Amino acid sequence: MEASMISSSIHSMKMQGENFSPNSLSKLKNSSVSFPSSATGNMEPKIVLGEDGYVLEDVPHFSDYISDLPTFTNPLQANSAYSIARKVCVDCNDTIAQMIVVHKDSPRGTHFRRAGATQQVYFESDEVHACIVTCGGLCPGLNTVIREIVCGLYNMYGVKKVVGIDGGYKGFYSRNTIPLTPKVVNNIHKRGGTVLGTSRGGHDTKKIVDSIQDRGINQVYIIGGDGTQKGASFIFEEIKRRGLKVAVAGIPKTIDNDIPVIDKSFGFDTAVEEAQRAINAAHVEAESMENGIGLVKLMGRHSGFIALFATLASRDVDCCLIPESPFYLEGPGGLFQFIEKRLKENGHMVIVIAEGAGQELVAEESKTTEKQDASGNHVLQDIGIWMSQKIKEYFSKTDETGEKILPITLKYIDPTYMIRAVPSNASDNVFCTLLAQCAVHGAMAGYTGFTVAPVNGRNAYIPFYRITEKRNKVIITDRMWARLLSSTNQPSFPVAKDASKIRKEEEEGDSRVVNSESK
Numbered sequence: 001m002e003a004s005m006i007s008s009s010i011h012s013m014k015m016q017g018e019n020f021s022p023n024s025l026s027k028l029k030n031s032s033v034s035f036p037s038s039a040t041g042n043m044e045p046k047i048v049l050g051e052d053g054y055v056l057e058d059v060p061h062f063s064d065y066i067s068d069l070p071t072f073t074n075p076l077q078a079n080s081a082y083s084i085a086r087k088v089c090v091d092c093n094d095t096i097a098q099m100i101v102v103h104k105d106s107p108r109g110t111h112f113r114r115a116g117a118t119q120q121v122y123f124e125s126d127e128v129h130a131c132i133v134t135c136g137g138l139c140p141g142l143n144t145v146i147r148e149i150v151c152g153l154y155n156m157y158g159v160k161k162v163v164g165i166d167g168g169y170k171g172f173y174s175r176n177t178i179p180l181t182p183k184v185v186n187n188i189h190k191r192g193g194t195v196l197g198t199s200r201g202g203h204d205t206k207k208i209v210d211s212i213q214d215r216g217i218n219q220v221y222i223i224g225g226d227g228t229q230k231g232a233s234f235i236f237e238e239i240k241r242r243g244l245k246v247a248v249a250g251i252p253k254t255i256d257n258d259i260p261v262i263d264k265s266f267g268f269d270t271a272v273e274e275a276q277r278a279i280n281a282a283h284v285e286a287e288s289m290e291n292g293i294g295l296v297k298l299m300g301r302h303s304g305f306i307a308l309f310a311t312l313a314s315r316d317v318d319c320c321l322i323p324e325s326p327f328y329l330e331g332p333g334g335l336f337q338f339i340e341k342r343l344k345e346n347g348h349m350v351i352v353i354a355e356g357a358g359q360e361l362v363a364e365e366s367k368t369t370e371k372q373d374a375s376g377n378h379v380l381q382d383i384g385i386w387m388s389q390k391i392k393e394y395f396s397k398t399d400e401t402g403e404k405i406l407p408i409t410l411k412y413i414d415p416t417y418m419i420r421a422v423p424s425n426a427s428d429n430v431f432c433t434l435l436a437q438c439a440v441h442g443a444m445a446g447y448t449g450f451t452v453a454p455v456n457g458r459n460a461y462i463p464f465y466r467i468t469e470k471r472n473k474v475i476i477t478d479r480m481w482a483r484l485l486s487s488t489n490q491p492s493f494p495v496a497k498d499a500s501k502i503r504k505e506e507e508e509g510d511s512r513v514v515n516s517e518s519k
């Protein structure tokens with residue numbers, strides 16, 4: 001069955017609403033609702049149906065595969081800091097709607113479990129042995145998430161055994177771990193990077209789970225991007241297969257903001273803010289020269305969100321190029337014609353280009369063979385350098401009188417790693433704190449095989465398969481991209497070429513995205 005058909009078939013099966021709790025959820029699994037394995041991997045979805053098209057895509061729980069586990073009163077309820085709180089715990093029936101814009105006849109649609117402390121927990125404080133691992137590229141806020149997991153476990157749940165895994169998934173195979181206490185992590189949020197180290201590649205599920213088992217670890221906090229979350233999903237499956245009481249909690253990390261379903265990932269705002277410094281510098285340089293061009297390359301392998309938001313925030317950018325919006329250089333409506341026009345109008349201009357933009361143009365010319373990094377990610381060609389050369393070459397051409405088409409000065413700024421190596425800003429720090437605390441609450445409550453992230457402003461537990469099945473991309477037929485075009489006044493290259501084809505491709509690629517339209 002196609003993924004898009006699932007929601008409509010669920011809606012047509014109008015069922016009685018049910019009260020559910022973690023223990024009763026497994027009984028409620030509805031055998032008539034199945035997801036295609038391409039969407040869910042090996043993970044068996046836990047679907048609960050309610051009235052008026054209500055669907056809960058719940059996350060796994062220990063009670064799904066281990067019976068008769070004891071539960072304990074959540075110690076947070078006796079925590080003096082929380083004595084003022086009207087409600088310490090979330091209601092176990094609370095769920096978060098994925099679809100926030102509805103009409104009066106809309107089905108209620110997909111929901112996720114609301115993240116937060118629960119009244120009963122599945123671990124005693126001195127029983128917990130937690131580990132934290134960071135994988136993939138750097139992102140502002142990694143250290144804050146590590147800090148707050150450690151402090152959350154210690155201060156909210158009285159847990160004393162927390163270790164860091166050294167250098168990503170590979171670190172599970174090494175003998176040493178990094179002991180983590182509130183004292184050790186006290187100041188780490190002020191630093192960029194990750195105090196645990198990170199890496200790409202080297203994921204061997206069986207060896208990782210052996211290591212977890214051998215060390216007696218029973219809570220695993222995994223911070224990383226799409227690849228990391230796929231790896232986490234395999235770790236969860238293997239742990240479940242072995243029947244272990246080990247909670248696997250993912251915290252999504254990606255400055256590219258390419259993880260679907262979630263509102264945004266931590267560090268994104270910081271990266272966009274840091275990108276302003278590069279754009280400002282490019283603008284100052286460009287403004288100071290006759291026909292000055294400032295070119296800034298920003299991260300964004302497959303998704304141009306950083307470039308899009310940095311451009312919208314700056315208002316000094318004349319043209320933003322992203323992977324989702326193909327463009328061409330020469331001829332009517334092409335980039336060179338636009339540059340010429342803008343320089344003649346304003347005397348200077350700023351171009352922002354995402355690293356993944358225009359890769360097909362570079363590939364047409366380059367004879368190099370495709371390379372992959374240790375995790376199997378395609379290594380991109382440097383579009384910034386290529387584009388600088390192309391612009392310079394074009395504008396140094398002479399006409400029949402021997403005059404240059406337009407004498408330009410181009411300054412290329414590549415702040416790629418600078419925007420992700422900085423510490424997180426204030427709002428990302430708060431964001432990271434909530435994520436970390438929600439991850440801890442979820443693991444203590446016996447949930448596992450989940451990623452925690454905000455959906456429509458509230459943190460939710462999302463099954464791994466929902467965030468690994470596809471990539472979040474800028475929808476160029478969406479109003480947000482139109483806002484950018486109206487702010488820069490750049491040509492919308494592909495829309496001029498074949499708008500209806502692009503719209504159709506986007507709709508097909510996003511058949512499960514019910515909430516994709518921007519605000």
Ligand SMILES: Nc1ncnc2c1ncn2[C@@H]1O[C@H](COP(=O)(O)OP(=O)(O)OP(=O)(O)O)[C@@H](O)[C@H]1O
Binds near residue numbers: 138227375
């Ligand atoms: N399909 C997969 N199955 C199992 N493990 C994976 C998979 N893809 C990636 N991993 C592992 O996850 C880790 C991180 O993957 P990757 O380098 O792709 O970064 P990422 O988590 O996607 O973060 P980034 O946003 O920086 O790309 C690596 O150790 C890699 O081996």
Ligand SMILES: O=P(O)(O)OC[C@H]1O[C@](O)(CO)[C@@H](O)[C@@H]1O
Binds near residue numbers: 254255355373420
């Ligand atoms: O050079 P590295 O560390 O492999 O990572 C580069 C990639 O990581 C990211 O920052 C996150 O995926 C991308 O924007 C970028 O292409």
Ligand SMILES: [Mg+2]
Binds near residue numbers: 136225226227
């Ligand atoms: Mg990735």
